Amino acid sequence: MGEYLKITGGRPLFGQAVVPAAKNSVLPLIAASMLCRGETMLRQAPALADVEQSLAIYTALGGQVQRQGQAVRLRADGAQGRGILPDGPARSMRSSVFYLAPALHRFGRVQMPMPGGCKLGPRPIDIHLEGLSRMGAQTQWEDGQLVLTAPRGLHGVDYALRLPSVGATETLLMAAVLAKGETVLRGAAREPEIVDLAEYLCACGASVQGAGSPVIRVQGKPELQGTAYTPIPDRIYAATLAAAVASAGGQVRIQGCPAEFLEPVLAVLELAGCGVQRLDRAFLVERSRTLKGVGRVYTGVYPAFCTDAAPVVAAALLCAAGRSAVEDTVFENRFACAAGFAAMGAQACRAGRAVEITGVRRLTGAKVQGSDLRGTAALVVAALAASGESQVFGLEHLRRGYLGLPATLQSLGAKVQLALQEDEE
Numbered sequence: 001m002g003e004y005l006k007i008t009g010g011r012p013l014f015g016q017a018v019v020p021a022a023k024n025s026v027l028p029l030i031a032a033s034m035l036c037r038g039e040t041m042l043r044q045a046p047a048l049a050d051v052e053q054s055l056a057i058y059t060a061l062g063g064q065v066q067r068q069g070q071a072v073r074l075r076a077d078g079a080q081g082r083g084i085l086p087d088g089p090a091r092s093m094r095s096s097v098f099y100l101a102p103a104l105h106r107f108g109r110v111q112m113p114m115p116g117g118c119k120l121g122p123r124p125i126d127i128h129l130e131g132l133s134r135m136g137a138q139t140q141w142e143d144g145q146l147v148l149t150a151p152r153g154l155h156g157v158d159y160a161l162r163l164p165s166v167g168a169t170e171t172l173l174m175a176a177v178l179a180k181g182e183t184v185l186r187g188a189a190r191e192p193e194i195v196d197l198a199e200y201l202c203a204c205g206a207s208v209q210g211a212g213s214p215v216i217r218v219q220g221k222p223e224l225q226g227t228a229y230t231p232i233p234d235r236i237y238a239a240t241l242a243a244a245v246a247s248a249g250g251q252v253r254i255q256g257c258p259a260e261f262l263e264p265v266l267a268v269l270e271l272a273g274c275g276v277q278r279l280d281r282a283f284l285v286e287r288s289r290t291l292k293g294v295g296r297v298y299t300g301v302y303p304a305f306c307t308d309a310a311p312v313v314a315a316a317l318l319c320a321a322g323r324s325a326v327e328d329t330v331f332e333n334r335f336a337c338a339a340g341f342a343a344m345g346a347q348a349c350r351a352g353r354a355v356e357i358t359g360v361r362r363l364t365g366a367k368v369q370g371s372d373l374r375g376t377a378a379l380v381v382a383a384l385a386a387s388g389e390s391q392v393f394g395l396e397h398l399r400r401g402y403l404g405l406p407a408t409l410q411s412l413g414a415k416v417q418l419a420l421q422e423d424e425e
Contacts, residue, residue, distance in 0.1 A: 002421040004393045005406060009365060009386035012250030013412040017241050019257040020046045020403045021070075022234035024308075025193045028170045029200055029231055030054045031098035033074040034063060035105055035178055036204050040226035045072040046403040049396070053089040057099055060086040061106075075226070076106065083107035090115060093400070097125055097167055101175035104137060104150045111147045127168035131159050135175055135183070156181030156220055164189040164214070164301045170197055176218035177206040185216040191302040192261055196232045203227045235261035237402060239309040240377050242266065242285045244409065246274050246316035248384040251286040252412055259283040264305035268297055268313055272320050293322025293359055299329055311337050311378035318346040319385055320359040327354035337375035340368035344386050362387055370394025373401045380405070384414055391419070 021044035031054065033040035045051055047070070055065050055072070062079030065072060083103035090096040094115045103110035115125070129139055135154040140147050156179050161168055169189040174197075176183035188194070190212050198211030204227050207219040238257040245252045246269050259266060259278040266276045266283065271294045275286040294317065299307040307330040317324040318341055328334035335355040341348040343366040347358040365388035370376025376397040383390035395418075398405065406416045 002393060003395050004391045004419055004421060005380060005395065006417050006419040007365075007380065007383040007390045007392060008388070008415040009248070009363070009384050009390065011248065011384075011413055011415055013245050013248050013252050013384070013409070013414060014250045015412045016253040016255055017408050017412060018255045019233040019238045019241070020044065021231040022193060022196070022236075023048055023050060023401045024234070024236070025196045025231045026051055027054050027095040028098045028174070028193070028197050029229070030058060030072075030074065031102050032174050032197060032201060033226060034058065034061065034076045034079070034099070034102035035174060036224040036226040037077060038226040039073055039075045040204075041071060041073050041228040043071050043228065043230040045231070046070060048403055049400045050093050050095060053092050054095060056089040057085055057096060060089070061099070061103060079106060081107060083110040085110070085112035087113055094167070097128055097171060098174070100128060100132065100148060101171050104132070104148055104154060104175070105178045108151055108153075109147070109149045111142070111145050113145055125167070127161055127163070127165050128171045131157075131161070131168060131172040132175060134159050135179055154179040156183040156218070158184040158186070160186040161188060163187070166191050166194065169194055169216070173197060173201070173208065173211075173216065173218065177201050177208065177221060177224065179220040181220055183218040183220065185218070186214065188214055188216045189301065190214065192232055192235065200229050203229060233257040233261070236306070236308045236374070238262055239265045239306075240312045240381065240402070240405070241408070242269060243309075243312035243316040243381050244384055245285040246272065246287050246291065247318075247381045248414065249287045250413070251284065253279075253282060253284045255282045257281070257283075262306070262309065264303070265309045265313060268294055268305065269316065272317060291317065291320035291359075293317065293320050293324040293357070295323070296325040296327060298327050307331060307334060308374050310334055311374045312381050314348070314355050314357065315341065315378040315381035317357055318344075318348060318359065318363060318382055319361065320357070322359055324357045324359070325354050329353065335375070336371045337378045340366075340370070340379045341382055343368050344382055344390065346382070364388055365390040367391040368393065370397050373397045377402060377405070384409070
């Protein structure tokens, strides 16, 4: 049986939606709790596929996990072993790399397959490994498995990242908080999720200065103590809802996420003709008339227009009068969703790293297949504007990062329902 979303478009969205905790923050926080003595309670840890896979890795490494609704309690005091990440969960998502530093500190060793995730083009972890090597880790390959050892522990280092990789910054930050001496990370990523991780680690007793800037200084501590912590809201979820309003029309208050977390996204939607009101830890998005093309926009590292929001914003521009192009400077294969756009009648095509769009008067419902997390969300956004019925497949991708998105859209007036298609015999 194949699951899909049945979406009847052409219905504007009205109401209020609350943004859940950020998947991209929760995943490193779960791994980072393994650095601590005692218990960490994450007050929000949405039951997404990637979160559950991370908890499976945590348990396999000897940690204890207790679910309480959307909260999760984590404790790794009794964890022992050789730091071997389970093959299935580790291969299923790129975020398994977040266990490199915690496992090195706890076990002196970590073994894992190369991580998986969305097929967006080359996504090397060379910066992670080079930084850890500079801190004293030894790297080798054994039967297709990556093995890192640190028999003498990790030590501080002054290290310049060759580009501001979010994952590498988070990995090296986790390595630095328990390393001997001071670590200086230069050219660090500046995303809100970096700041969130640093604030959690500081709440546990770490000494971190400069998170959110290009230079982070960390004074290693002998131990950290777990704590209760609330992760930041998911700015990509918020951007997806904003794009949905731009696509379908209507007016929605998006609650719980500060507008500054996704300011470049809101600026593009305003340029297209949406109204945006910035409120206290919320913002209001309104679209009552036909949008206009925005020319060419580019993604970039924070605080620029973020790569994860590019497909959903592109979907919102498919019916904008005139021309638009969204070019991703981060991933080569960000716009696999363009084929689905075209199936709905959009004049949208890939050109290198970009999707180029000439706005059409209307889209028509179609059967489309998502192939990655944000691309599948983009097909949902496009389907909200299409006349007739669309069938969006690839829900396994959507469940990796969007907690209850169909129900949220239903609450705003969209006609969205989960359906099953019997396999052909």
